[in-house]
Amino acid sequence: MDSFDYVVVGAGLAGAATAWQLAMRGHQVAIVERHKPANPEGSSHGSARIFRYAYAQHHYAAMVKESLAGWQELDRLAGERLITPSGCVDYGQERKPRELAAVLTGVGIDHELMSAGEAATRWPQFDFDTEVLWHQDAGVIDADRAVHTMVDAAVGLGARLYQDWTLVSAQRFGAGLVLTNDRGEQLGASHMVAAAGGWLPGLLSRLELPTSFLAALPPFTIMQETAFHFPYKDPEDLWPTFIHKRPGMQTYGLPGGRDADFRGQKLAEFNGGKVIRDAASQDGVIDSSHRARIIDYVKRYIPGLVPEPYAETTCLFTNTPTEDFVIDTTDRVTVVSPCSGHGAKFAPLLGHLAADLATGAADVPLRFRPTLAAAGRSA
Incomplete structure (x- = not known):
């Protein structure tokens, strides 16, 4: 069984960005995808997504501006403009x-x-x-090319891509996790990042996560x-x-x-x-x-x-009910759902935030961590 520091589940924009950031930091990374990266059954396919700055909330507009450095680096890696x-x-x-x-x-x-x-x-x-x-x-x-640029960059840094690999369970084993797919194949992970988009609700129900953590997540x-x-x-x-x-x-x-x-x-x-x-x-x-x-x-x-x-x-x-993203973590599992139809423009920045949280390098804004917000409300 191959084992990794981090296994990222989902190769859409969020998962690809997170895997790229983790690989850049020198970690052993695997990306598992039930089909192919940016496949048409997910949320990151196609060549047309809006990049805009106009938000009613100051923090989101500022985040778009902050994402520019990541997009410029992706342009360099792709050899073309992705926006x-x-x-x-x-x-x-x-x-x-x-x-x-x-x-x-x-x-x-x-x-x-x-x-x-x-x-x-x-x-x-x-x-x-x-x-x-x-x-x-x-x-x-160009969402499709952005995904493939980030996946290729991660693989170029040593990450492994497992395509047609449908995760069915993740069980605790020692100090980590054992991930099993629908063919019975397994991977070991010290930490898992769940960036599965529309498959996330079903995936969360199959993971061994604390009841309090699941209860604090917003309904998807x-x-x-x-x-x-x-x-x-x-x-x-x-x-x-x-x-x-x-x-x-x-x-x-x-x-x-x-x-x-x-x-x-x-x-x-x-x-x-x-x-x-x-x-x-x-x-x-x-x-x-x-x-x-x-x-x-x-x-x-x-x-x-x-x-x-x-x-x-x-x-x-x-x-999510507020249209806010979810980037939250517990017990060696990080959940990444930068969604609600407006996450594409932030992709490289969101990968950075998710990698920070998964590795413990830094926290993310409280609005993206509903479990901490729930704990604060109950304190």
Whole structure:
């Protein structure tokens, strides 16, 4: 049985980033993945995720800025830019552009607040319904290449990648753990990092973890979300990413990547999909009524798009009630769920935080450690 200092379960953005950071620190690392890194059954596949700074919470906006050094290092390792600049427009009554602008001012991010008319002059392909926040340093992350760059970097530093390795149990053995897959193969670990995305709820139920730790974790709600790609009416238009939040509906969009032929805008409704039990329950079925809802939205608010999708897909969101991340640890197991549909942009930084916590090098912000927050409330 091969044994490692750290076994990272899950090779999406969070798991790949954590394994990369642990390997850089000289640890013996294994990455186990039930399929392949960045596979389409998880949350880190595809070539288009939003990179943006606009958050209502100062700490998240500051974290995006802090993540830049990690992205620059990944660009160097990949030999290409993993974030394509596009800028971002934020608008809508519930998006509160003016409040977002104040946060960006506090963090030191260049931005511009403009009227709906001024924005429409610059981007006539949108029908803006409120004033608009523009920040030019937003862009589009190539999630697939980011994952593979981090996995390759970890392997280059001595980590081992085990693909098609489905973890079914992790049992205490001596001072560590024995991990067993569905074929009965085993790995030894001094410490395990669970970064399994939509499989996390089921995985946690199979681990020997303290009842108090499990009880303090927030409930994880797994959503099967739907994204649609709409063709550009004028391929010469310059398209930003966008977030539009109005009462009853929050939509977001971004220039589609190579997996949608770069010829349209990827568009989705935030948490507009269906709740499923766990990742294994996903069926990949597109709900026709939801498709119609998004088409109606495009007709009303985005006249620069042909209101007929040429491609569509599903993906998973693993949500917490507050949309905060979970990076918490107990008894040689670290749980990493930087999720709720907004974690991709932080990937290299989150790997650093998770590695800090797993190794004991440093703690993470209290908001990401619900077990400590629970202990504080009960004290």
